[in-house]
Amino acid sequence: MTYNSLFSVLTDESLVEETLAHATSIATRHDAHLDVLCLGVDRSQSGYYYSGASAIVLQETIARAQQEAAAIEAKARAVLKNSALRWGIESGVSQLADLGRHVAARARFADLVILPQPYGKGRGAELEPVTESALFEGHTPVLILPSEGETSPAPNRIMIGWNESNEALSAVRAALPLLKQADAVHVVVIDPPTHGPNRSDPGGLLSH
Structure with a gap:
C-alpha cells in the first residue's frame, strides 16, 4: 500500500x-x-x-x-x-x-x-x-x-492517538503507508475504559 x-x-x-x-x-x-x-x-x-x-x-x-x-x-x-x-x-x-x-x-x-x-x-x-x-x-x-523543524518523508517513530472510535481507525488505515515504513509505532490511549473487552490490554487489538 x-x-x-x-x-x-x-x-x-x-x-x-x-x-x-x-x-x-x-x-x-x-x-x-x-x-x-x-x-x-x-x-x-x-x-x-x-x-x-x-x-x-x-x-x-x-x-x-x-x-x-x-x-x-x-x-x-x-x-x-x-x-x-x-x-x-x-x-x-x-x-x-x-x-x-x-x-x-x-x-x-x-x-x-x-x-x-x-x-x-x-x-x-x-x-x-x-x-x-x-x-x-x-x-x-x-x-x-510543522512551522519549524525538519519533516521526514519517512518518519521512523510514529505515535497513534487511539480511542477505539471509527475516526481513529480510519486515520490509522489512511496512515498505513507511513506506519509500515516506520521503525517504531507507539499506540497512546488516554484514560482507557475500566470496563469492556479490552480493559486489560487497551489498544491491543490494533497491534495485531
Missing part, C-alpha cells in the same frame, strides 16, 4: 517553497503524482460596506486575489519545473467563505493532502478553513507540516 496521488493547497506566497519542499519529498518517496491548487483569496466581507460600495470593493478585492493567485502559481511552477515528479498546477480565486467547496472538490480524489500548519504567527485566516474542508468535507487524510 502506498500513496499514489498527493494534493496541496497554496494560499500564501511566503509558504510556497517550504510547503512544496516537503510535498515533493513525500511524492518522491512514494513515486506519487502531486497536484497543487494555487488560490488567491478574497477576504472582504461586502455586507459591511455602505450601499453602492460593494460592487466597487468586490471588483478591487477580486483583482487583488487574481494577482495573488498568479504570483503563487508562478512561484510554484518555478519550484517544480526542474523536478522529475509527475505534477500538475491549477490556480483560481475564491472568497473566504467559499474556500471549502473548492478544496474539498479536489481533495476527495487524493490519497493524502499536504498542508502547512494553519495556526501560529503570520498564518492567514484562510489556512484553517482549507485544512478543515480537506478533512471534513473532502474526507481525506491530511498531513500537517
Whole structure:
C-alpha cells in the first residue's frame, strides 16, 4: 500500500517553497503524482460596506486575489519545473467563505493532502478553513507540516492517538503507508475504559 496521488493547497506566497519542499519529498518517496491548487483569496466581507460600495470593493478585492493567485502559481511552477515528479498546477480565486467547496472538490480524489500548519504567527485566516474542508468535507487524510523543524518523508517513530472510535481507525488505515515504513509505532490511549473487552490490554487489538 502506498500513496499514489498527493494534493496541496497554496494560499500564501511566503509558504510556497517550504510547503512544496516537503510535498515533493513525500511524492518522491512514494513515486506519487502531486497536484497543487494555487488560490488567491478574497477576504472582504461586502455586507459591511455602505450601499453602492460593494460592487466597487468586490471588483478591487477580486483583482487583488487574481494577482495573488498568479504570483503563487508562478512561484510554484518555478519550484517544480526542474523536478522529475509527475505534477500538475491549477490556480483560481475564491472568497473566504467559499474556500471549502473548492478544496474539498479536489481533495476527495487524493490519497493524502499536504498542508502547512494553519495556526501560529503570520498564518492567514484562510489556512484553517482549507485544512478543515480537506478533512471534513473532502474526507481525506491530511498531513500537517510543522512551522519549524525538519519533516521526514519517512518518519521512523510514529505515535497513534487511539480511542477505539471509527475516526481513529480510519486515520490509522489512511496512515498505513507511513506506519509500515516506520521503525517504531507507539499506540497512546488516554484514560482507557475500566470496563469492556479490552480493559486489560487497551489498544491491543490494533497491534495485531
